Amino acid sequence: MALTIYNTLAREKQVFEPIDRTNVRMYVCGPTVYDFAHIGNARPVIVFDVLFRLLRHLYGEKHVTYVRNITDVEDKIIARAAERHVSIRELTEGTAKIYQEDALALGCLKPTIEPRVTDTMAEIVAMIEQLVRNNHAYAAEGHVLFHVPSDPDYGKLSRRPLDEMIAGARVEVAPYKKNPMDFVLWKPSTGEQPGWDSPWGKGRPGWHIECSAMSEKHLGETFDIHAGGIDLIFPHHENEIAQSEGAHHGKPIANYWMHNGFLQVEGEKMSKSLGNFITIRELLAEKKFGGEQWHGLVLRHAMLSTHYRQPIDWTLDRLTRSRTELMDWARLLHDVAPSADLHEDVLAPLSDDLNTPAAYAALHRMAAAARTNQEDRAHFKRALVFLGLYDNQKDADFLVGQSVDAARVEELIAKRGAARKAKDFKEADRIRAELSSMGVAIEDGPGGTTWKVMS
Template sequence: MTEIRLTNTRTRTKEPFAPIDPDDVRMYVCGPTVYDRAHLGNARPAVVFDVLYRLLRHVYGADHVTYVRNITDVEDKIIDRARANGEAIEDLTRRTTGWYHADMDALGVLRPDEEPHATDYVTQMIEMIEALIARGCAYAADGHVLFSVASFPDYGALSGRSVEDMIAGARVEVAPYKRDPMDFVLWKPSADDEPGWESPWGRGRPGWHIECSAMSEALLGASFDIHGGGADLMFPHHENEVAQSCCAHPEGSFARYWLHNEMLLVEGRKMSKSLGNFFTVRDLLEGDWFGGSKVPGEVIRYVFLNTHYRKPMDWTEAKVREAEKRLRHWYILASGDVEDTDPPDELISALADDLNTKAALDVIHKASLREDMPAVKAGMKLMGFLEAGMGAWTAPRASTDPVQVKIERVLDAWAQARSRKDFELADHIRDRANEIGISLQVKPDKSVDYRFSASGMKDDDYLHALQGLLDDLEAMTRAE
């Protein structure tokens, strides 16, 4: 079996991955807080951990992996946005959850095995809070319940933060009901116009951190294999998850491997509305960004994966254009009657080495240069580039110019013949096109293009000659 090695944030080392139960590999990843469109930074962890999910399914079997990614549908940002919109919270979260699904589908992200909504697990959250109070790790005060950080000596070990740094951060705003500045909220009271649930501490709602602890325990157990998320969640969210989960279930180990993807830049700068470089996934898909053109979901995916997940990813227009060129050629090679085969061993080795997606993409690129169609197709499939609806943008562009339409059809037939290694047909198409006055060319990136030679032909002549070539190709196809 392939040995997977992952950089564990908890130990700061690259370790061999040994699941608790190889027949039930379990992974939890923090999902979206649903109050608006997912921006580019929100999408990176979804894509990164989608590839890890695919790798685990490849190595251990699809039926032996459980992937949980939550939906946070109760949180102060949601309440504030619903008020601003003048709508019910349920309507807002239902709509924005649908947006998230549509955007992630466009990026080729598989749906997780379980997608718990926080509001469906409030009972489990209350039970976990009661257990923490009973163990002396939490206390009630003024309608709130807070976790006592002093009760967990290993607090700070995951993020590597010193006590001084954490206290300095906590003192930005210290509530009077806290015993210690670092203590964090497990339960808070709700006003009459806010969502709330009855609890031993009065009507209220859970704090953000307790949600993931309760949902992961309910669906994966007190001990599971992998917990993932963005580096921005390491502190305080993941640090707090560790503390409350280990104290509520001291018999368990919570997550054994922690993976964090780094943050995202845009043209070398932090993405920010004030800088005018902030955009959502939908902005890219619909062309409403500074590049000004639509970016297919698979191109977004390629740009993400062409940088290792533990490095900051710089989104640039140049990277988008390069991704389009490579993917256009890959889709030509992977289309048509290409036999299914296992992904190249080199690609699996790259992914198994701490999810080195950049090296994996390079393996596919090298296979594309050799025009090894089965290897390209298998690699694209494992890397998430062959989901339903993907690749449509690589088809010949529609045109109202009848000459252009026929040239695109000839160009596509030539590319398909080359991808099948039917060089006799490819040469025939090229030679016939040359006779017409159209030079077919292979560009340095292996994509195909054409140019007109100085034939002096008129449009009607081109139309007649191109139609003759297309009729000839159709007759040859019927003869086969």
């Protein structure tokens, strides 16, 4: 089965052909750890985790290297640390830890490597020196800048003509820039600002160079897939290409570029000013969205119900439905042993540019079959586990922060059973209503009365 990927560089779907089948390499731009990650940040984390899982399935677990960086040097970090009167280290360590916990709660596998900018400083300096030697960069007033006109291919990812960008530039151009488009590779640090020694004095890296340096360090000069949010296409990814390919004499940095679409909340742009800004942590642990807490796998299920390149509207309705469905599946699959092989009906749509909604159609067929057949249950469970959507939870586990007194429920069910036996249906219905008011639904089946928590 051929894997096809929509390559932003080519603006078309292409058959994926790895450089080295025994070491397939992917890089995803991770967070700048100055604050909690929001739900929009969760999208690439989840989506490209599915890609990681798929590649591991296709090429073998030991033959895929997934790098997701943590950017722990950046001006927003400096500002935030000063605001809170904590050290930069304290801020970045704490934020990075929460990010990693969030990713785990969202059902994501740990990346192979999670490099930090602060551990990559020597490589960053070396790459900048190489760019200077290759006449792609110049030093000026303690800064080192990438000279955009030195790269005739500049703009090939975002497909923006240079002259147009310069014309549209709204920022004041720093006087030391040879060209308005030139961007910073290294900038001087003074006073309290974190800094590292370099040939250009004490300073710190610009925004884009860290990804070029970290990807080269861990994946080599050319690797297979580079991914991130669509808003990173310009300028971040464009500049990464310019840096890496400038340093490596034109060798491509990555063969395939993948970008996930944007997320909105209840039909509006998520922003602090609109008051609809929502972090992953708030969804998981606080009752801030719809007055409820949400299980990480419910969030994952909701996120994957739209194709990754489409815009997604993050709504309460979507989460509620995702939870209901997951609970239904859990009732079917709890304690079922998964089958060894992954069903082709799920694999095929995933292999078509991660078409998760089409894969979900297959899951629904499998769910229907699983209701009557043990073998189908095993296949269905295998598929859900593969997608990271299920890890043997009970249905009520997906109702976070709600608790039901199980002993009391069982007691009422027994009383109702006695009333039914005595044909006192009025009393039986009263007890049903009482349970219902507790949020418990009951079902009389051939094996007795079962109950579930209503979502």
